[in-house]
Every structure is written in C-alpha cells, then in structure tokens.
Amino acid sequence: PTAASALAGSISGAAVIPAAADSRCLRTFSGHSNEKNFVGLSVNSTGEFLACGSETNAVYVYSSRLSKPLVVHNFGNPVDSINGEEVPERDPAHFVSSVCWKRNSPNILLAANSQGRIKVMELR
Numbered sequence: 001p002t003a004a005s006a007l008a009g010s011i012s013g014a015a016v017i018p019a020a021a022d023s024r025c026l027r028t029f030s031g032h033s034n035e036k037n038f039v040g041l042s043v044n045s046t047g048e049f050l051a052c053g054s055e056t057n058a059v060y061v062y063s064s065r066l067s068k069p070l071v072v073h074n075f076g077n078p079v080d081s082i083n084g085e086e087v088p089e090r091d092p093a094h095f096v097s098s099v100c101w102k103r104n105s106p107n108i109l110l111a112a113n114s115q116g117r118i119k120v121m122e123l124r
Helices: none
Strands: 014-018 025-030 041-043 049-053 058-063 071-074 096-102 105-113 118-122
Touching (some): 041 096, 049 105, 058 096, 058 105
Antiparallel strands (some): 014 025, 096 105, 105 118
C-alpha cells in the first residue's frame, strides 16, 4: 500500500488494495480465514509487509507484492492457567483478533488472540 492506495479487509476471507482513482482492485491477499470475527489488519511502516489475523488462530504475513502469505504463524493450543502446559485439544472458536507492527521496527509484529494470548514476533 502506498499513499495513493488503501488496504481494506472483508468477511470474505480476503484483504484487498483498491485503486484510489477508480474501483479497480490492485491486489487481493488470500489464505487467511475471516467469515464472522474481526481478525485485525496492519501494514508495517515501510509498506512492504501486511499482517492479518485469522479464524484459524494464526497470524498471516504478506508481502505487499504477493497475494499468498509469506509466513503463517499458528498461535497454538490454549495454555492451562494452573500448570502452564498446552491443552491438547484445539477449540475452533479461537482466532487472532489483533495485529500491529512496531512503528520504528518494520519487522516486529505484535499479535493477540481471542484467549488473551499476546505474542511479539520478529520477521527475519
């Protein structure tokens, strides 16, 4: 995304960059799941990468030049609050609800899911 474009998310499971001057779609980013929950969407400070959450409880990172994800990071199973170990069963209701790039570090991403788990990740 540039100053002349915007990034839009939808519940169709895609993020798009529409052209500012007309209604053409410049690029569609697909692979993540988004049908009923807000899953978060963020562009890094250089405009090179974008990240979005998913209803699969994963974070998807895209290059602004490619339609398919560069990286998919699964948040994993829930953690037992008493012993700190992962619970073996996955609940399909969990999703990544928020993503945000660090302002002056275009490769650092913070993400949170519907369980309240927060992760800080570095794109290398």
